Amino acid sequence: MTSFSDLGLSPELLQAVADSGYTQPTPIQAQAIPYVLMGRDVLGCAQTGTGKTASFTLPMIDILAQGRARARMPRSLILEPTRELATQVAESFDRYGKHHKLNQALLIGGESMAEQEKKLDRGVDVLIATPGRLMDLFDRGKILMTDVRTLVIDEADRMLDMGFIPDVERIVSLLPRIRQTLFFSATMATEIRRLADAFLSNPKEISVAPPASPAATVVQSIVVVDAADKRDALRRLIESEEVRSAIIFCNRKRDVDILFKSLQKHGFDAAALHGDLAQSKRTETLESFKRGEIRLLVASDVAARGLDVDSLSHVFNFDVPHHAEDYVHRIGRTGRAGREGRSFTLATPEEGKNVQAIERLIGGAIPKIDVEGIPTLELSDEDRPRGRGRARKAEPRREAAAPAAERRPARTRRPKAAAEAPAPEVVAEAAVVEMAEQPAPVVAAERPERTERRPDARRESSRRERPAEAPRAEPAQPSARRPEPRPERRRDSGRPEATADMRPARAPVVPFRPERDNHGHRREREADDVPVLAFGDHTPAFLLRAAPRRA
DNA sequence: AAAAAAT
Structure with a gap:
C-alpha cells in the first residue's frame, strides 16, 4: 500500500498532510501526484469525494515552491465552475501550503474587485478563479497570462453543463503553449474528450471509481x-x-x-x-x-x-x-x-x-x-x-395532424396498470449493464439518444455544426451526411413520394446562397447555408416571398 | 423548465 511519503512530495508538505490527519493517499492521489510532479499533463476521470483536489494542490505546491511570482503574472491557474468550489480549492492550498510561502488569489464574482486587484499586483503563485471574474479582470488589463506554467481545469463536465466552455477556450487560448495542464472531469462524454484533446498533450490518463455509488x-x-x-x-x-x-x-x-x-x-x-x-x-x-x-x-x-x-x-x-x-x-x-x-x-x-x-x-x-x-x-x-386551457386545446390539433395509426383516444386508458410499472424491464436492464461498465453514475450523459433531450445537447450539436468539426459543402455526396428521408417515413405531406424521386439520387446539391436574406440582412452564420434537403431542389414559393413586415 | 457565472 502506498503512503504519502512514497509519492515524491517534500518533507514540509508531508508534514502539512500529516497535520491534517491524513495518512493514506486516495487512489487518485496515489496515481496522479507522481505524474504531476514529473511535469506530465494529466487527464483525470474522477468525481468530487475521491480526493481529487489534493491530487493537484499537493504537487503544485511543491512545483511552485521554486521561483517567485511577478506582479500581475500568476504562475498557475485553476478554473472552477462555482464560487464555492473555488473557495474550497483555495482552502486546500491554505491547509497544505502552510509551510510554504506561496501567494494565492481567489478571483470570484460577488466580491470586491479592489482586493483581488491588490493581490494580483503583489504577484500570485496560485490563481484560483471562476471564468467570469477572471475574464473581467483580464479584459481590464489586471492580469497577464504569460507566466502561467500550470493550468488546472476542474469539473470540466460541469463547466460544459453551465455553458462555460467558450470562456474556458478563450482563457486557454491566452496561456502560453508550453505549460502543464491538468484536466478533471467526472465523465468523458465526447464533447469533454474533444476539449481534453485540444488542451492536453500526451496526457497520463487516470480514472478512478466513484467513491462508492x-x-x-x-x-x-x-x-x-x-x-x-x-x-x-x-x-x-x-x-x-x-x-x-x-x-x-x-x-x-x-x-x-x-x-x-x-x-x-x-x-x-x-x-x-x-x-x-x-x-x-x-x-x-x-x-x-x-x-x-x-x-x-x-x-x-x-x-x-x-x-x-x-x-x-x-x-x-x-x-x-x-x-x-x-x-x-x-x-x-x-x-x-x-x-x-x-x-x-x-x-x-x-x-x-x-x-x-x-x-x-x-x-x-x-x-x-x-x-x-x-x-x-x-x-x-x-x-x-x-397550464389549463391552452394545452388542452393544443393537443387535439396536434393529433388531427398525426397519421391515423398514431392517433389514440386522448386520455381514456392508462389508469393504474401503467402507473405501477414505471420502468419497463428492458430499460431497467440496460441501466444495470451500463452501471457495470461505467461506474460513474452520470453515464446517461454519454448516451447519444438520450442527449437529445438534455439542454446542453443543443449546445453540443450547434458546436458540431461549426466548420472545424464538420466540414460541409461537399456537394458531391450530400447523402453521406444527411440521408434522404425515406418516403414511407414521411407523414402528411400531400404528395408523399414526389420529392425524393424527382431528384437523381446523386445529383450535386448546389444550394442557392444569396448574400442577403429576405430581410436585407447579410448572411453571416454558416448554419444558414445548409441546404434544406427535405424540400429537394424545389423551394416552395411561399418561402421565397418576402416576409410581411412586422410592427 | 432551472441553476450556475461578470456587472
Missing part, C-alpha cells in the same frame, strides 16, 4: 404527495427522523426562499443558499452550516455538486430534480466516507416522469413510503400537463 451507501425513499402537502410532509419527516444535519434541495431559487421562511416560521433551525443571494451571505451561510451551527440548509443546485460538508445525516429533495444526474449528486452529499446517509424525495404525481428517469439511471426503484397523516398519491407516467 451513493445507491450503495444512502438509504433512499420517496414520498408521493400533493404539492400542497409537501411542506407538511417534509416537517413530519424531519421530526420523525434523527436529523443531525441536512440539505433540503429545491429546484427553484424562489422555492428555496419560500421553504426556508416556512421552516423558520415553524421553528426549525434553517438557512437558505442559492445563487441570487449576496456572495457574502452565501459564504457566511455555508461556513456556519459546515461548522454545525445550522441544522437545515435549504438550497438550490448550487450545493448539489462537490460541496464538501462532513457528516450530513440526511438529504431531502423537496422537488424531484430535472436531471437524473442531479439526483445522484444531491444524495451523494450524504453517506460519505462510509457513513450511513438517508435521503427522502418528495414527489408530486406529475413528477413521475422524472422519477422514472432517476430509477433508470440508478438501476432500481426507489422505495415508496407513506408519511403519517398525509394522503399518499400515485405517480403519474403522463407528461406533465401544461
Whole structure:
C-alpha cells in the first residue's frame, strides 16, 4: 500500500498532510501526484469525494515552491465552475501550503474587485478563479497570462453543463503553449474528450471509481404527495427522523426562499443558499452550516455538486430534480466516507416522469413510503400537463395532424396498470449493464439518444455544426451526411413520394446562397447555408416571398 | 423548465 511519503512530495508538505490527519493517499492521489510532479499533463476521470483536489494542490505546491511570482503574472491557474468550489480549492492550498510561502488569489464574482486587484499586483503563485471574474479582470488589463506554467481545469463536465466552455477556450487560448495542464472531469462524454484533446498533450490518463455509488451507501425513499402537502410532509419527516444535519434541495431559487421562511416560521433551525443571494451571505451561510451551527440548509443546485460538508445525516429533495444526474449528486452529499446517509424525495404525481428517469439511471426503484397523516398519491407516467386551457386545446390539433395509426383516444386508458410499472424491464436492464461498465453514475450523459433531450445537447450539436468539426459543402455526396428521408417515413405531406424521386439520387446539391436574406440582412452564420434537403431542389414559393413586415 | 457565472 502506498503512503504519502512514497509519492515524491517534500518533507514540509508531508508534514502539512500529516497535520491534517491524513495518512493514506486516495487512489487518485496515489496515481496522479507522481505524474504531476514529473511535469506530465494529466487527464483525470474522477468525481468530487475521491480526493481529487489534493491530487493537484499537493504537487503544485511543491512545483511552485521554486521561483517567485511577478506582479500581475500568476504562475498557475485553476478554473472552477462555482464560487464555492473555488473557495474550497483555495482552502486546500491554505491547509497544505502552510509551510510554504506561496501567494494565492481567489478571483470570484460577488466580491470586491479592489482586493483581488491588490493581490494580483503583489504577484500570485496560485490563481484560483471562476471564468467570469477572471475574464473581467483580464479584459481590464489586471492580469497577464504569460507566466502561467500550470493550468488546472476542474469539473470540466460541469463547466460544459453551465455553458462555460467558450470562456474556458478563450482563457486557454491566452496561456502560453508550453505549460502543464491538468484536466478533471467526472465523465468523458465526447464533447469533454474533444476539449481534453485540444488542451492536453500526451496526457497520463487516470480514472478512478466513484467513491462508492451513493445507491450503495444512502438509504433512499420517496414520498408521493400533493404539492400542497409537501411542506407538511417534509416537517413530519424531519421530526420523525434523527436529523443531525441536512440539505433540503429545491429546484427553484424562489422555492428555496419560500421553504426556508416556512421552516423558520415553524421553528426549525434553517438557512437558505442559492445563487441570487449576496456572495457574502452565501459564504457566511455555508461556513456556519459546515461548522454545525445550522441544522437545515435549504438550497438550490448550487450545493448539489462537490460541496464538501462532513457528516450530513440526511438529504431531502423537496422537488424531484430535472436531471437524473442531479439526483445522484444531491444524495451523494450524504453517506460519505462510509457513513450511513438517508435521503427522502418528495414527489408530486406529475413528477413521475422524472422519477422514472432517476430509477433508470440508478438501476432500481426507489422505495415508496407513506408519511403519517398525509394522503399518499400515485405517480403519474403522463407528461406533465401544461397550464389549463391552452394545452388542452393544443393537443387535439396536434393529433388531427398525426397519421391515423398514431392517433389514440386522448386520455381514456392508462389508469393504474401503467402507473405501477414505471420502468419497463428492458430499460431497467440496460441501466444495470451500463452501471457495470461505467461506474460513474452520470453515464446517461454519454448516451447519444438520450442527449437529445438534455439542454446542453443543443449546445453540443450547434458546436458540431461549426466548420472545424464538420466540414460541409461537399456537394458531391450530400447523402453521406444527411440521408434522404425515406418516403414511407414521411407523414402528411400531400404528395408523399414526389420529392425524393424527382431528384437523381446523386445529383450535386448546389444550394442557392444569396448574400442577403429576405430581410436585407447579410448572411453571416454558416448554419444558414445548409441546404434544406427535405424540400429537394424545389423551394416552395411561399418561402421565397418576402416576409410581411412586422410592427 | 432551472441553476450556475461578470456587472
